[in-house]
Amino acid sequence: MRPGAVLFLAWVLAACTPAIHGPGPLSRKPAITETAFIAADGAILPLHTWAPASQPRAVILALHGFNDYGRFFDDPGDFLALGGIVSYAYDQRGFGAAPAPGTWAGLQAYARDAGDAVRALKRRHPDVPLYLHGTSMGGAVAMLALTGANPPPVDGVILAAPAVWGRATMPWYQRAALWLGAHTVPAMTLTGRGLGIVPSDNYEMLVRLGQDPLVIKETRVGTVYGLVNLMDAALAAAAKLTVPALVLYGEKDQIIPKAPTRRMLSALPARNGGRQRIALYEGGYHMLLRDLQAATVWKDMAAWTADPTAALPSGADRRSLAALGLTEVGK
Numbered sequence: 001m002r003p004g005a006v007l008f009l010a011w012v013l014a015a016c017t018p019a020i021h022g023p024g025p026l027s028r029k030p031a032i033t034e035t036a037f038i039a040a041d042g043a044i045l046p047l048h049t050w051a052p053a054s055q056p057r058a059v060i061l062a063l064h065g066f067n068d069y070g071r072f073f074d075d076p077g078d079f080l081a082l083g084g085i086v087s088y089a090y091d092q093r094g095f096g097a098a099p100a101p102g103t104w105a106g107l108q109a110y111a112r113d114a115g116d117a118v119r120a121l122k123r124r125h126p127d128v129p130l131y132l133h134g135t136s137m138g139g140a141v142a143m144l145a146l147t148g149a150n151p152p153p154v155d156g157v158i159l160a161a162p163a164v165w166g167r168a169t170m171p172w173y174q175r176a177a178l179w180l181g182a183h184t185v186p187a188m189t190l191t192g193r194g195l196g197i198v199p200s201d202n203y204e205m206l207v208r209l210g211q212d213p214l215v216i217k218e219t220r221v222g223t224v225y226g227l228v229n230l231m232d233a234a235l236a237a238a239a240k241l242t243v244p245a246l247v248l249y250g251e252k253d254q255i256i257p258k259a260p261t262r263r264m265l266s267a268l269p270a271r272n273g274g275r276q277r278i279a280l281y282e283g284g285y286h287m288l289l290r291d292l293q294a295a296t297v298w299k300d301m302a303a304w305t306a307d308p309t310a311a312l313p314s315g316a317d318r319r320s321l322a323a324l325g326l327t328e329v330g331k
Contacts, residue, residue: 019103019104019222020104020105020106020226021093021094021100021103021104021105022105022106022109023039023040023041023043023093023105023109023112024041024042024043025041026040026041027040027041027042028040028041028042030113030116030117030119030120031120032047032088032117032120032121032124033047034047034049035047036090037090037113037117037120039112039113039116040112040116043093043098043099044099045090045091045092045093045098045113046069046070046090046091046096046097046098047070047088047089047090048070048071048073048074048077048088048089048090049077049086049087049088050073050074050077050078050080050081050086050087050088051081051086052081052082052083052084052085052086053081054084055084056084056085056086056125056128057083057084057085057128057129057306058084058085058086058128058129058130058131058305058306059085059086059087059088059121059125059128059129059130059131060080060085060086060087060088060130060131060132060133060158060301060305061087061088061089061114061117061118061121061130061131061132061133062076062077062087062088062089062133062134062135062138063089063092063114063132063133063134063135063137063138063139063141063142064089064091064092064095064096064135064137064138065135065136065137065138065163066095066136066137066163066219066227067095067215067216067217067219068095068096068135068209068215069091069092069095069096069097069098069214069215070089070090070091070096071089071096071214072089072135072289072290073087073089073289075289075290075294075298076289076294076297076298076301077089079295079298079302080298080301080302083302085302085305086125088117088121090113090117091214092105092110092113092138092141093105093109093110093113094223095216096214097214101214101216102216102219102220102223103220103223104220104222104223104225104226104227106226107144107226107229107230107233110141110144110230111141111144111145111148112145114132114141114142114144114145114152115145115148115150115151115152116152118130118132118145118152118153118154119152119153122152122153129155129156129305130153130154130155131154131155131156131157131158131305132145132146132152132154132156132157132158133157133158133159133160133301134157134158134159134160134162135160135161135287135288135289136160136161136162136163136255136256136286137163137227137230139159139160139161139162139163139164139234140162140163140164140230140231140233140234141230141234142157142159142162143157143159143162143164143234143237143238143241144230144233144234144237146241146243147237147240147241151243154243155243155244156243156244156245156246156275156304156305156308157241157243157244157245157246158245158246158248158301158304159245159246159247159248160248160249160288160289160297161248161249161250161253161255161256161261161286161287161288162234162247162256162261162264163227163230163231163234163256164231164234164235164238164256164260164261164263164264165228165231165256165257165260166228166231166232166233166234166235166236166260167228167232168232168235168263169235169257169259169260169263197254197255198252198254198285199254199255199285199286199287200285200286200287200290200291200292201252201283201285201291201292202287202290202291202292202294205287205290231260234264235260235263235264235267238264238265238267238268239267239268239269240269241268241269242269243275244275244276244308245268245275245276245277246277246279246300246301246304246308247265247276247277247278247279248279248281248284248288248297248300248301248316249261249278249279249280249281249284249288249324250280250281250283250284250285250286250288250291251280251281251282251283251284251323252283252284252285253284253285253286254285254286255286256286258324258325261324262324262325262326265278265321265324265326265329266326266329268329275308276329277304277308277312277317278317278321278329279297279300279312279314279316279317279319280316280317280319280321280323280324281293281296281297281314281316282319282323284297296313296314296316297314299313299314300312300313300314300316300317
């Protein structure tokens with residue numbers, strides 16, 4: 001290839017670099033209102049709340065998964081409220097009714113928002129234990145927020161099928177196709193139709209999601225590229241995750257494969273002083289909190305927030321790790 005052609009190709013690829021719709025200048029103290037989480041740059045992110053009738057015994061901040069939004073926590077939030085837990089979930093940047101739907105805000109923006117929201121909720125509930133929960137992409141965001149330079153004050157983290165399918169666990173052709181697509185046609189959209197992937201056994205719930213206008217159905221290639229960057233960073237952060245952790249994983253998960261999950265669990269700090277609890281659900285799919293057996297998972301979450309050292313009611317924490325090819329967690 002002639003030098004001029006090489007330069008032209010480099011210019012074209014640079015011009016098509018995946019765009020990041022990052023936050024504006026940090027100009028205010030983040031705050032929680034009745035209907036929104038107002039971020040440090042003034043972005044208004046819709047907030048959803050599920051509160052008990054009396055003083056809460058615990059607080060959960062829940063981070064939703066990719067292409068989803070804050071109302072993913074409707075059913076678990078209602079259930080947990082019956083047990084005295086107040087739950088909050090906001091629509092993350094680029095998702096739901098948050099600004100610029102379909103765009104990607106960048107790793108630091110998502111992690112900073114999560115940390116700032118935790119601090120704002122801690123000011124609202126200063127004397128109540130606070131737990132960060134993340135499902136799929138939200139789990140990856142939680143891992144970054146809790147292992148950064150200025151981690152927010154939490155009493156523990158609950159990770160449901162955390163998105164840790166980084167490039168290190170992808171075959172070369174997937175990595176190559178992602179890079180090429182992200183740097184040539186980043187605005188092209190993709191759907192999951194035709195892949196034969198089953199995210200849950202709750203068919204009625206999946207139909208409702210398909211009809212929900214706030215659930216994104218077609219995803220820009222550049223946004224997928226951003227998600228993989230996030231999963232890379234979350235996988236790398238596992239070794240620094242020292243807060244008490246409850247990790248939930250469905251053995252029928254077809255979205256986040258066993259291999260990256262096994263790698264993440266193996267990288268956790270060795271036993272972390274006995275503060276890590278791994279729950280494997282034999283009939284669980286990726287959308288554990290909305291599967292047909294979701295109530296089993298909700299009960300385990302509630303029990304763990306009450307006593308992180310006690311066995312889970314479902315017994316999922318006593319299932320053999322051999323299902324993931326592990327004998328123990330941590331290095």
